[in-house]
Amino acid sequence: MINVLIVEDDPMVAQLNKSYIEQMDDFTLSGIAAHTEEAIEHLSQTKVDLLLLDVYMPGLNGIDFLKLIREQNQDIDVILITAASDIHLIQQSLRLGAVDYLIKPFEYERFKEALTQYKRNHYTLTDIDQVNQREIDRVLQKSSPQAVGSKTYELPKGLTxxxxxxxxxxxxxxxxxxxxxxxxxxxxxxxxxxxxxxxxxxxxxxxxxxxxxxxxxxxxxxxxxxxxxxxxxxxxx
CATH class of the missing domain: 1.10.10.10 (Winged helix-like DNA-binding domain superfamily/Winged helix DNA-binding domain)
Structure with a gap:
């Protein structure tokens, strides 16, 4: 099982994310922290695989908390879940190793996609000793680059x-x-x-x-x- 800690200061959002996690196979809720101090206390006592981390919270914000985790070399993955859509914050979080970034409001399907992809990569990298280039490219979601100017504006399948x-x-x-x-x-x-x-x-x-x-x-x-x-x-x- 993948242990998840929600770090979110809005109780209603935290409960919504909790209900989403409970619908996912292979994930279990380790706890809910209303701010980073609670999260630090929880992490000192419990093994956590994945943080669902808000950015704007009282005290230490999510980005600075992510920096702290990296400085301490803690073996924890992070998905940012926040109303913050500032491109600078997104770039910062990705440079600090966030595996995904969900902007509120989001639907369960997008949440499910993020956790399903995380689960697939988590087990790929923990269940085998060596990986080949194809497996690494899949984990990193690499695809063939498109030619410049090749983008077309077609409606998604099913829309007219x-x-x-x-x-x-x-x-x-x-x-x-x-x-x-x-x-x-x-x-x-x-x-x-x-x-x-x-x-x-x-x-x-x-x-x-x-x-x-x-x-x-x-x-x-x-x-x-x-x-x-x-x-x-x-x-x-």
Whole structure:
């Protein structure tokens, strides 16, 4: 089993990440620390394989805590989970050996992808004495470089231009207000599952701003047109 410590000062986010871990095979929750001092105390007493580490916390922030771990040569892997999307922070964390970086809000599928990839690499590098170049390249997720200018702007599989245009009309009609997946599904008469795929795609290309709103019951994603990136959809229509 892979022992995971959550270091997160927001109790609701910590519990959400805990519920995600409990859905994953081969992972067990070692504990939850509300700040780095608690994390240091936990690590002094318990063997941990993986940290799910927030950046902005009271006291020592996540990046400085990651530096401390590396200075102490502790054999721990780290996935940064944070609302911080500053490219400088991302670069810092990757240079310090973070194995992945998840920007809040994220869905379970992205969380699952990060931990599944980590698990695959963890067991690859711990269960065998030697690896060949192909195995190393797979662990490092290396792929053949694409030729400059070869990038095309095609919609992901399963999405169509007509449906995207329909959803975009509703998005523009709701500007500058935010909206939920259910509201979009009702307005377009398209299934909630299909609508969610389009909204996720539009968030990925930064056409929409996605916010996870916590309230009574399950957290709800709210979307809003990112006015500075309104041209990002043009290449797909």
């Amino acid at each position: 231009k007509n449906t995207l245009a329909t959803i975009n009309q509703v998005i523009l009609s709701k500007e500058p207000d935010s909206f939920s997946t259910d509201e979009m599904a009702e307005a377009t008469q398209i299934s909630r599952v299909s609508v969610r795929k389009y909204l996720k795609f539009l968030s990925d290309i930064e056409y929409l701003e996605e916010t996870l709103v916590y309230g009574v019951g399950r957290p709800i994603y709210q979307y809003k047109l990112n006015d500075s990136n309104r041209d990002h959809i043009d290449r797909y229509l």
